[in-house]
Amino acid sequence: MIITIARQCGSGGLIIAELLSKHYGIPLYTIKKLESMAKDKGIEDEMADFFAEYPVNTLLFAITQSDSISHVTERTRGALLGLVGNSDCIIVGRCGNYIFRGRKDLVSVFLKGSREDRIKFMEGYKQISPEEAEKLVDSKDESRRAYHNYYTGETWGDAANYDICLDSNKIGFDDAARIIESYADTLHGKQA
Numbered sequence: 001m002i003i004t005i006a007r008q009c010g011s012g013g014l015i016i017a018e019l020l021s022k023h024y025g026i027p028l029y030t031i032k033k034l035e036s037m038a039k040d041k042g043i044e045d046e047m048a049d050f051f052a053e054y055p056v057n058t059l060l061f062a063i064t065q066s067d068s069i070s071h072v073t074e075r076t077r078g079a080l081l082g083l084v085g086n087s088d089c090i091i092v093g094r095c096g097n098y099i100f101r102g103r104k105d106l107v108s109v110f111l112k113g114s115r116e117d118r119i120k121f122m123e124g125y126k127q128i129s130p131e132e133a134e135k136l137v138d139s140k141d142e143s144r145r146a147y148h149n150y151y152t153g154e155t156w157g158d159a160a161n162y163d164i165c166l167d168s169n170k171i172g173f174d175d176a177a178r179i180i181e182s183y184a185d186t187l188h189g190k191q192a
Contacts, residue, residue, distance in 0.1 A: 001026070001088050001188055002103055003180065004096030006148070006162065007111040009140035010118025010125075010133075012173040016111065017092045019177035026088040034094065037083045093144070097162055098152040107184045110162040111176065113169030121169060163187075 003020055007013030014030065021028035029037075038044040077099050084091070084100075091100070097108035113121075115137065122133040148156035159165045164183055168176040 001105045001107065001184060002084075002096075002100050003090045003107045003109065003184060004100060005090065005092045005109045005111060006095075006097055006144075006156070007092070007168075008113060008118060008157070009137045009144070010122040011111040011113045011168045012121070012176070013092055013111050013168075015173045016168060016177050016180070017090050019174065020180060021090050023177070023181055024088070024090075026090060028090045028092070029084065030092050031094065034080070034083060034091075038079070041083065043079050043082075095148055095151045098148075098154060105188065107164070107180065107187060108162045109180055110157055110159070110165045111168045112157065112165065113167050117169035 001024070003017075005013050005017050017028050017030075027033075035044060080094065080099055086103070088105075097106075097110075100106050101108070119130065119133045119137050122128065122136055123130055126133065126136070128136070145156045148154070154161050157165075164180060166176050166179060171179070
């Protein structure tokens with residue numbers, strides 16, 4: 001089983017992923033872990049842009065929406081598939097819902113919340129001012145949106161691209177993890 005988690009900043013994606021990893025006893029791959037794995041395999045240079053999460057220049061993005069982007073995307077997609085293989089795991093970010101959609105055991109999740117709730121969470125989580133939390137939430141969301149749209153050609157957060165979309169701030173992170181577990185268990189029980 002592979003669970004991929006895309007998320008708005010401040011929606012508790014890493015916390016929920018850690019709960020799921022502990023529950024299932026499977027590895028959690030964050031950007032740092034994937035970068036380390038790529039370095040160990042000697043492919044970190046060819047994946048450098050994929051590991052960066054900075055906003056894509058919109059003019060550059062428009063220009064690259066040609067056939068050349070599919071080459072970059074497929075090369076990066078192949079490299080990430082090679083890192084993870086068919087192992088059971090949880091992946092946070094990195095367009096996992098798109099890259100691993102061919103796996104029948106995929107559970108793809110998008111976590112969201114109201115902007116106000118996410119800002120408030122980030123204030124406490126990062127111990128920063130409300131103004132800093134607001135800037136962080138807005139800039140991370142824009143970076144993730146641009147990054148996802150660039151690498152997939154799909155709209156980040158569009159419910160049609162995920163199995164589950166949850167307002168994790170509204171229901172709480174523990175309950176969000178339980179809902180994902182229930183879905184995953186039901187799905188895999190039907191596949192067995």
